[in-house]
């Protein structure tokens with residue numbers, strides 16, 4: 001059975017072009033880019049080329065910094081800890097209730113163990129940031145604002161350019177976790193007031209375990225990992241050259257990407273579900289959402305059970321409930337949006353890529369409705385409710 005993969009916000013297939021670009025650096029070109037001899041030359045050049053490709057993908061100035069990391073989590077951690085270390089007189093952070101665990105778990109830790117005050121700005125029922133609460137939280141005590149470009153569960157896009165301007169008025173640095181946005185929506189950092197941006201290769205058809213933190217020129221910086229002088233002392237440790245080359249190639253491919261086709265397929269999926277399944281609702285901002293993401297809540301059906309039954313039919317999706325913890329609890333994002341109890345437990349995330357086909361969407365639309373019917377019939381809340 002051919003598998004239908006609709007979980008591209010979890011991770012993506014490696015682009016064959018990225019694999020091809022990586023292979024020489026796993027074989028003949030094994031050198032250390034810091035070496036002065038010939039074996040280090042190609043890796044050093046490849047490192048610079050990848051840096052240029054990433055800068056181009058995010059529309060950043062050629063003289064700004066790219067720091068290659070082990071992925072999105074390390075980029076987020078570096079940004080947050082750097083901002084706190086850069087100005088010890090500022091001991092507050094502003095973030096949102098719907099960030100990825102890479103940001104939220106670190107903020108929880110900083111609050112509990114390191115005496116940092118954390119403002120977690122709420123969102124409305126569509127996942128949009130409460131701007132008034134955001135303005136109120138900004139003060140000269142805030143070292144850093146960290147707000148995601150796009151949400152991994154619902155795809156809701158935050159207006160980060162404007163949010164960054166507000167942060168600067170309060171003298172705070174602005175970091176954005178753009179792990180889900182890069183490669184899916186156009187990003188032009190030039191001309192914005194964003195100071196730092198995190199990205200991760202495996203979310204846009206690059207390899208896993210490699211990402212980057214972008215730093216605006218002149219932004220104060222303190223390394224997370226100290227040691228050798230690699231990456232101008234910003235991140236010690238011999239660079240993961242094959243991974244970085246794969247990231248660079250994936251960035252080049254993403255730059256030419258056409259997101260219109262993915263959006264059309266996503267809309268076909270949503271309209272198809274809404275037409276076939278009663279009491280289903282699409283979560284997230286109806287207007288400003290990633291083109292590949294759809295989070296649908298099915299009243300009176302358990303999300304985990306939908307995931308398992310779809311899996312048996314060869315279709316891979318994610319459940320908003322329990323995705324992070326493995327517990328039978330709706331995710332923090334669903335809870336933050338105050339999705340009613342009956343729907344919160346039945347949230348499913350469908351995330352497409354440009355490899356997704358119309359035939360795959362149609363297969364989902366055939367398989368899904370009877371699964372939801374079957375589960376609702378078992379629901380203790382009564383199948384009658386959805387008739």
Ligand SMILES: Cc1ncc(COP(=O)(O)O)c(C=O)c1O
Nearest residue numbers: 071072073100102152179180200
């Ligand atoms: C919004 C967001 N931030 C950060 C991460 C973490 O990235 P990585 O898996 O590369 O550490 C993810 C991955 O799920 C994500 O979706």
Ligand code: FES
Nearest residue numbers: 153319320323331
């Ligand atoms: S964070 Fe994974 S689907 Fe919710």
